[in-house]
Each structure stands twice: as C-alpha cells, then as structure tokens.
Amino acid sequence: MAVLLLAEVTGGELQLDATAKAMTAAAKLGEVTVLCAGASAAAAGEAAATLAGASKVLVAEDASLGHRLAEDTAQLIASLAESYDHILAPATTDAKNILPRVAALLDVMVISDVSAVIDADTFERPVYAGNAVQTVKSGDAKKVATIRTTGFEAAGTQAACAVETVAVPGATGLSDWVEDRLAASDRPDLTSAKIVVSGGRGLGSEESFAIIGALADKLGAAVGASRAAVDSGYAPNDWQVGQTGKVVAPELYIACGISGAIQHLAGMKDSKVIVAINKDEEAPIFQIADYGLVADLFEAVPALTEKL
Amino acid sequence: MKILVPVKRVIDYNVKVRVKADGSGVDLANVKMSMNPFDEIAVEEAIRLKEKGVATEVVVVSIGVKQAQETLRTALAMGADRAILVEAADDVHTDIEPLAVAKILAKIVGEEQPQLVIAGKQAIDNDMNATGQMLSALLGWSQATFASELSVEGDAATVTREVDGGLQTIKVRLPAIVTVDLRLNEPRYASLPNIMKAKKKPLDVKTAADLGVDVAPRLTVVKTAEPAARAAGEMVGSVDELVAKLKEKGLV
Ligand SMILES: Cc1cc2nc3c(=O)[nH]c(=O)nc-3n(C[C@H](O)[C@H](O)[C@H](O)COP(=O)(O)OP(=O)(O)OC[C@H]3O[C@@H](n4cnc5c(N)ncnc54)[C@H](O)[C@@H]3O)c2cc1C
Numbered sequence: 024m025a026v027l028l029l030a031e032v033t034g035g036e037l038q039l040d041a042t043a044k045a046m047t048a049a050a051k052l053g054e055v056t057v058l059c060a061g062a063s064a065a066a067a068g069e070a071a072a073t074l075a076g077a078s079k080v081l082v083a084e085d086a087s088l089g090h091r092l093a094e095d096t097a098q099l100i101a102s103l104a105e106s107y108d109h110i111l112a113p114a115t116t117d118a119k120n121i122l123p124r125v126a127a128l129l130d131v132m133v134i135s136d137v138s139a140v141i142d143a144d145t146f147e148r149p150v151y152a153g154n155a156v157q158t159v160k161s162g163d164a165k166k167v168a169t170i171r172t173t174g175f176e177a178a179g180t181q182a183a184c185a186v187e188t189v190a191v192p193g194a195t196g197l198s199d200w201v202e203d204r205l206a207a208s209d210r211p212d213l214t215s216a217k218i219v220v221s222g223g224r225g226l227g228s229e230e231s232f233a234i235i236g237a238l239a240d241k242l243g244a245a246v247g248a249s250r251a252a253v254d255s256g257y258a259p260n261d262w263q264v265g266q267t268g269k270v271v272a273p274e275l276y277i278a279c280g281i282s283g284a285i286q287h288l289a290g291m292k293d294s295k296v297i298v299a300i301n302k303d304e305e306a307p308i309f310q311i312a313d314y315g316l317v318a319d320l321f322e323a324v325p326a327l328t329e330k331l
Numbered sequence: 332m333k334i335l336v337p338v339k340r341v342i343d344y345n346v347k348v349r350v351k352a353d354g355s356g357v358d359l360a361n362v363k364m365s366m367n368p369f370d371e372i373a374v375e376e377a378i379r380l381k382e383k384g385v386a387t388e389v390v391v392v393s394i395g396v397k398q399a400q401e402t403l404r405t406a407l408a409m410g411a412d413r414a415i416l417v418e419a420a421d422d423v424h425t426d427i428e429p430l431a432v433a434k435i436l437a438k439i440v441g442e443e444q445p446q447l448v449i450a451g452k453q454a455i456d457n458d459m460n461a462t463g464q465m466l467s468a469l470l471g472w473s474q475a476t477f478a479s480e481l482s483v484e485g486d487a488a489t490v491t492r493e494v495d496g497g498l499q500t501i502k503v504r505l506p507a508i509v510t511v512d513l514r515l516n517e518p519r520y521a522s523l524p525n526i527m528k529a530k531k532k533p534l535d536v537k538t539a540a541d542l543g544v545d546v547a548p549r550l551t552v553v554k555t556a557e558p559a560a561r562a563a564g565e566m567v568g569s570v571d572e573l574v575a576k577l578k579e580k581g582l583v
Contacts, residue, residue, distance in 0.1 A: 033496065092501065093464065093474050116494040120476045123461035127468035132430045132549035135459045145553065150458050154348035155357055156558050159550040197473035198503040201489065205496040242583060250513060260493045260514060267453065267513060275582045292561065296582055313564040316573050326570040331583050
C-alpha cells in the first residue's frame with residue numbers, strides 16, 4: 024500500500040511532533056511518502072526526510088500554498104492522489120480544513136480523528152465527545168483520514184531519504200490570506216507538553232488566570248483552559264482543551280477550577296495522571312481524577328507553585 | 332443575498348450518551364434531541380446578517396429523519412424564513428454521512444442559489460468536522476472554516492478563523508461556505524410568539540431520492556464501544572499531600 028502523509032508545515036517549518044505521531048499511524052499502512060507544502064517548504068522537506076518511516080519526501084513550493092488555504096492545498100493533494108491508497112495528516116486545524124475537501128474531490132468519505140489503525144480499511148475513532156469509540160471499515164477505494172496524535176507515539180529518526188520537488192497546480196484564487204495573529208510563547212506546545220496546567224471559569228478573570236501560568240512555568244508546563252475560560256476572555260482560544268478544542272494526553276494534567284463537563288473531558292481524559300483542584304467536592308472532574316483536592320484554588324494553586 | 336444554513340438534529344449536548352451493550356451503537360430511542368449547538372450559532376449568524384440588511388432571506392435545511400422537522404421549526408422560531416427537509420432515513424439511529432449530506436446540499440444550492448452557506452463546524456454526534464469542507468469542494472467554492480468573526484462586504488467575506496496557533500483572518504470570494512466555531516456569537520432563544528409564528532412558516536419536504544443522491548454509507552460501523560474506563564483515583568487532604576504524591580510518582 025502507498026501512503027501519502029501531509030506533513031504539518033507552518034511558516035516553512037516542519038511541526039515535528041504532530042508529523043512524527045501521524046507517521047507512526049501511516050507506517051502501519053504501507054510505504055510512506057511525506058508531502059511538505061508551503062510558500063517555502065524545502066527546509067521542512069529536509070527535516071521530514073529524517074523521520075523514520077519516510078521512503079520519499081515531496082516538496083511543493085508556491086506562494087498559493089503559503090498559508091495552507093484549503094482550496095489550493097486540497098487541489099495539490101488531489102493532483103497527487105492517483106499514486107496513493109491512503110492520504111493522511113495529523114488532525115490539526117489545518118488538516119481538518121484541508122482533508123475533507125480532498126476527500127470530496129476524490130468522491131470518498133473522510134475518516135476524521137483516527138485513534139487506532141486496525142487494518143488497511145478499518146480504523147477506530149472517538150464519537151459523541153469521546154463517550155463512544157467507533158470501529159469503521161471504509162469501502163472507498165482510497166482512504167482519506169486525519170490522525171489523532173494522542174493515539175500514537177512519535178516516530179524516531181533515520182538517515183535521510185530522497186527529497187523531490189513536485190509541480191503545483193495553478194492557484195484557485197478563491198480566497199486570500201489577510202493576517203495571522205499567532206500567540207508567541209516560551210511555554211511548550213500544548214499538544215506535546217509533558218505537563219499541562221489548565222484553568223476554568225473558577226479563575227474568575229484574566230488577571231487571576233496568571234496563577235495558572237505561574238504554576239505552569241514552575242513545572243515547565245503548557246497552559247490549557249476550559250471553553251468557559253476562553254469564552255469569558257480569561258484565556259485565548261488556542262488554549263481550549265476539549266471536544267472542539269485541542270486534544271491532549273500529557274504525563275500530568277492539572278485541572279484547576281474546571282467542573283469536568285464531558286466536552287472538556289473529551290480533550291484530556293487520556294492523560295496519564297489527572298489532578299483536579301476544585302472547591303466543589305461534587306464536581307464531576309473528581310470522578311476521573313487520580314488525585315483530587317477539594318480546596319479554594321486561589322489558596323491551593325499558589326501554595327502548590329511555592330512547594331514544588 | 333440569500334443565506335442557506337444546514338442544521339442537524341443530534342442528541343442534546345447535556346444528555347449522557349449510552350453505548351448499547353451489544354456494541355451496535357448508541358441508544359437514541361427516547362433520548363432528548365436538539366439542534367447541533369454549532370448549527371444554532373450558524374442560524375444566529377445568518378439571522379444577524381439579515382437584521383443588518385446584508386441578507387434578504389435565510390433558508391434552513393435539514394437532512395435525515397422526518398423528526399428533523401422539529402429542528403427546522405426551532406430555526407424558524409429563531410428567525411429563519413423558510414425550511415427544507417430532505418428525508419434520507421427512517422430510523423433515528425441512521426446517521427447520513429457528511430459526503431452524502433454535502434451531495435444533497437449541493438443539489439439544494441443548485442435550486443436555491445444562495446451566495447453564502449453558513450454551517451456548524453462539526454456535529455457533536457459523529458464529530459466528523461467535514462460537511463462544510465466537502466460541500467465547498469463539490470461546488471468549487473471558497474471555504475472559511477472555524478469562524479469566530481464574519482463580515483460581508485460586496486462580493487467577499489472576511490472571516491477570522493480559530494486555528495491551532497491562534498487566529499487567522501482570510502478573505503473569501505462569494506459564493507462561499509463558512510463553518511462556525513463557538514465564539515462567533517451567542518444564539519438567541521426563540522420567544523413564545525416566535526415559536527407560534529414559526530408553525531406557519533413554509534417547510535418543504537423532499538427526499539434524497541427526489542434529488543437523485545445515493546446516501547448509502549461509505550463507512551460501515553463495525554462496532555461501537557465504551558471508551559476505556561480510568562482506574563479509580565483518590566482524594567488528598569492538602570497541598571502538601573498532593574505534592575508528596577506527585578513526587579512519589581516522579582511526576583514533578
Ligand atoms: C458544542 C459544545 C462544545 C463544547 N466544547 C468544549 C470544549 O472543547 N472544551 C471545554 O472545556 N468545554 C466545551 N464546552 C463547554 C462545556 O460544556 C462546559 O460548559 C465547560 O467545559 C465548563 O467550563 P468550566 O469547567 O471552566 O466552567 P464551570 O462548569 O462553570 O465550572 C467552574 C468550576 O470551578 C469551580 N470553582 C469556582 N471557583 C473556585 C475556586 N475559587 N476554587 C476552586 N474551584 C472553583 C466550580 O466549583 C466549578 O466546578 C462545549 C459545549 C458545547 C455545547
């Protein structure tokens with residue numbers, strides 16, 4: 024089986040963690056060709072060539088691919104599709120934007136958020152906010168799927184494989200990029216961090232949310248948030264963990280002032296160890312916590328920061 | 332400008348989902364069903380564009396079982412003008428796949444000629460996050476997914492999108508598909524008088540067969556299982572005890 028893996032490339036750089044995890048899923052299916060697309064993607068291509076499991080890297084460079092707008096990237100992938108049985112990508116927002124479009128261009132059904140690969144046609148994926156896990160078997164000739172990275176270990180490294188450039192179809196001109204407002208942070212990436220400290224509505228304000236950041240910095244952790252914290256403006260949207268935000272599975276997840284709604288649990292319940300700090304002993308978060316502490320977070324969180 | 336909004340009838344987001352013991356699926360009989368929350372946000376946005384004078388008509392469409400009429404009535408009560416139900420299944424447990432839904436919507440778009448389709452970014456039952464993107468591909472239209480801000484000027488829409496790294500703003504040429512995220516707006520509740528008025532608004536019924544679309548699934552659900560349960564945890568009495576436990580485990 025021939026597999027095309029769309030690498031996660033942002034601003035010309037390979038996002039190693041997401042791509043390496045999707046590679047592990049891809050390698051189970053066959054020989055993997057990695058596609059690096061962007062306004063500049065050569066450096067990403069060089070990096071991808073050293074990912075264990077890559078047999079070839081394709082580099083597609085064109086201004087139209089610069090911000091990974093769905094129309095142009097989907098058109099590129101569709102133009103390459105003939106040679107592959109599987110087309111995969113890590114389930115990032117970029118890939119979720121692009122791959123369903125690719126699937127429809129190929130008249131196949133996309134398989135989103137694959138959490139386990141059973142065989143060439145059969146995959147597991149969470150549904151109903153992770154309340155159920157479905158095993159689905161695709162009858163389509165080609166399989167187009169996004170890979171939930173928390174379900175797979177990152178692939179290791181190898182001696183670089185061959186890198187080729189591919190022709191890019193003409194730009195569709197359907198949409199134009201205007202601007203990115205990307206948060207620069209010294210903290211580790213939320214989806215690959217070993218420790219995540221998350222805050223919820225219980226923090227009460229953007230200013231108070233700083234105590235979550237302080238604990239995270241003490242631990243070298245990433246910061247997450249519940250939807251309520253994001254909706255209330257205490258935290259930016261890219262910190263949201265959950266059914267419709269990011270899915271994380273760190274070694275340690277510390278939930279502070281988060282009640283534990285099913286939509287939040289969907290994004291963190293595969294964490295190895297979960298700590299919950301909440302003043303309400305009835306809060307559902309305690310049902311899935313390994314260590315629960317009933318306390319006022321305004322006392323407990325700074326104390327924890329001090330004592331660690 | 333006409334706006335088309337697809338809406339899906341799904342299990343209410345507050346209902347605890349029960350996986351059937353025989354692994355055949357999730358129990359949906361006698362369970363509270365509601366409009367997919369993201370679709371409520373899409374309906375709200377379309378109505379606001381009409382209230383601002385940008386849109387002239389808001390048409391809502393639902394694809395599925397006949398009970399989806401209730402979902403359409405909710406959208407009409409919120410302020411949509413007209414509804415179309417496309418019957419594509421008899422059993423409430425049948426989920427029509429996004430590809431088939433997109434094909435049906437493409438036919439409806441052909442008939443209705445909207446300039447904008449506003450859809451939810453994902454349905455909270457199958458969690459596919461695909462219909463809008465697929466429809467956009469089938470029509471060859473521009474797409475802007477995960478919108479947290481939307482403005483329409485002339486023949487283009489400016490959309491701010493929630494992406495992994497933060498926010499991205501793009502400009503899409505109309506006609507376009509926009510899929511909406513949680514922060515776009517807060518949907519209104521339908522008032523009682525509007526619920527009464529909605530009963531008289533037009534609701535057309537078609538079938539997938541009328542539209543010539545094959546809705547046979549491409550993915551066969553082999554099994555539906557409960558997720559792995561977590562081992563029971565313990566309560567700690569103090570911050571000191573918590574620190575001790577975390578150190579013992581080598582986590583900090
Ligand atoms: C379609 C849809 C998608 C959604 N997607 C997501 C998602 O991706 N992620 C997500 O998180 N949510 C999501 N939600 C929202 C979800 O249902 C909950 O509303 C949300 O997770 C609640 O956030 P919270 O726990 O911070 O707030 P609340 O439920 O209000 O809980 C706040 C908690 O803080 C505690 N608290 C308050 N003060 C203190 C204090 N001083 N000390 C200690 N504890 C305190 C309270 O006891 C309470 O348990 C979604 C909802 C819908 C409908």
